Amino acid sequence: MERRNFIGTLSFSGLLAFMSPTKIMASEAVGIEKAIKPTDDRTYWYQLLYKIAYPVVANLAEGKLKQNMVVVKSPTFDSRSASVTYLEAVGRTYAGIAPWLALPDDDTAEGKQRKKMRDLAVQGLDSCFASNSPDQLNFEKDYQPIVDSAYLAQTFLRAPEALWxxxxxxxKQAIVAAFKSLRNRKPFNNNWLLFGSITEAFLMSIGEQYDEARLKQGVTKLNEWYKGDGWYGDGPNLAFDYYNSFVIHPMMVDTVAVMLAHGMATQAQYDLALKRMQRYGVGQERMISPEGTFPPIGRSITYRTGSFQALSQLALMKKLPQDIKPAQVRCALTKVKQNMYETKGTFDNKGWLQLGFCGSDPNIADYYTSTGxxxxxxxxxLPLGLPASDPFWADPATDWTAKKAWKGEHFPKDYHVDF
Known part of the structure; x- marks a missing residue:
């Protein structure tokens, strides 16, 4: 299915406040094949993010996520409860929209749309954590809630003023209790250890009792598993996939930042984590082809552009490696998004993401994968958390490394690093 525009024209967006999420999505389905035609990269990004996130956030706000979310499971889905998919959708969506929602209000079309999304996001959390909510999320069963509680915790670390x-x-009491209830299950001995760490880091950041051993274990073990040149092992062995970006670098840096603020880590430890993330970011940027594609390697490729969380977070933090200009990351990721999200089959006819990498292909989904x-x-x-005036958005379009290289233009050489 081709791209569709959830907000339509500015005059139509004003009407959204008077319609229910289900009616909005139904009314927009008529124009589902119409592509978003943005005037600039930032407009394209925020409209696309709104399109992806709106079904989750708006239905949660209305108390109808479980009722209306179209749930499709991998053909090889394992024995875990399918109910975990709703917490997955919430935790992951909120972690992605958090920096954008943290920006201050303004009277632009974007600002009005952002405020609406923020209001819905807060309303949705208040709704689903209410004792009588039909959208209560599963924290009690299976191990999967360890994962997506971590993304919800990262949400609050990214946007405490806007979303906590x-x-x-x-x-708040219900969320804290839900996070603490996870302590009766141990994370698996791989990247999952960081899920426990960042959840405890968030609890520490708000003055709640935290499990110090669980907090430190992920950071300690991942440092032991570091393989060099910006790559952590996912467990004792190296996995050539995108989990260094999906999980490891962003959660390592964010956890150590909280530990540093509370005197439980040194500045040198934080700096090292950031330098390793920056080195990994060099590789991420170079993996984007001149055409705006990237290799479908390893597990979880159905997470699509989530593969570039590490590079995106570096841009948000204004900590991109020295030889990488913000505008080249913007241009590279814009082209990737266009290639990926404009492919027929990426969204179903109700606006939900479908299993697949580029388009729809349920058979490519892993045994733990469902719609959420x-x-x-x-x-x-994440760079939508930077204001429109930031060089990431304001600087002229710039070719990224692979595009320069394949045009025969000068580009920086690349060398192994020892930290």
Whole structure:
């Protein structure tokens, strides 16, 4: 299915406040094949993020996520409860939209749309954590909630003023209790250890009792598994996939940042984690072809552009490696998004992401993958947390490394690093 525009024209977006999410999505389905035609990269990004995230956030706000979310499981889906898919959709979507929602309000079309999304996001959390909610999320069963509680925790670390502080006291208490309830299950001995770490880091950041051993274990073990040149092992062995971006670098840096702020890590430890992430970012940027494609390697390729969370977070933090200009990352990722999200079959006729890499292909989905899993895709939109005036958005279009290289233009040489 081709791209569709959830917001339509500015005059139509004003009408959204008076319509329910289900009616909005139904009314827009008529124009589902119409492509978004943005005036600039930033407009394209925020409209696309809105399109992806809206079904999750709006239905959650209305108390109808479980009722309306189209759930498709991998043909090889294992014995875990399918109910984990709803927490996956919420945790992953919120982690991706958090930086954008953290920007201050303004009177632009984007600002009005962002405020609407923020209001819906807060309303959705208050709704689903209410004791009588039909959208109550599963924290009690299976091991999967360890994963997506971590993304929800990362959400609050990324946007505390926008998405944590406005919540009702009862919602906050319920979230804290849900996070603490995970301690009766141990994360697996791989990247999952960081899920426990960042969840405990968030609890520490808000003055709640935290499990110090669980907090430190992920950071300690991942450092032991570091393989060099920007790559951590996923467990004792190296996995040539995108988990260094989906999980490891972003959660390592964010966890150590909280530990540093609370005197539990040194500045040198944080700097090392950041330098390793920057080195990994060099490779991420170079993996984007001149045409705006990237290799479909390893597990979880149905997470689509979530593969570029590490590079996107470096841009958000204004910590891109020295030889990488913000505008070249913007241009490269814009082209990737166009290639990926304009392919027929990426969205179903109700606006939900479908299992696949580029388009729809359920057979490419892993045994742990269902519809909610796919919302990891939002994690490549983190630079929307930068204001429109930032060089990432304001600088002229710039070719990325592979595009320069294959045009016969000068590009920086690349060398192994020892840290």
């Amino acid at each position: 502080k406005p919540l009702k006291p009862a919602t 899993s796919l919302y990891m895709a939002t994690l490549s939109f």
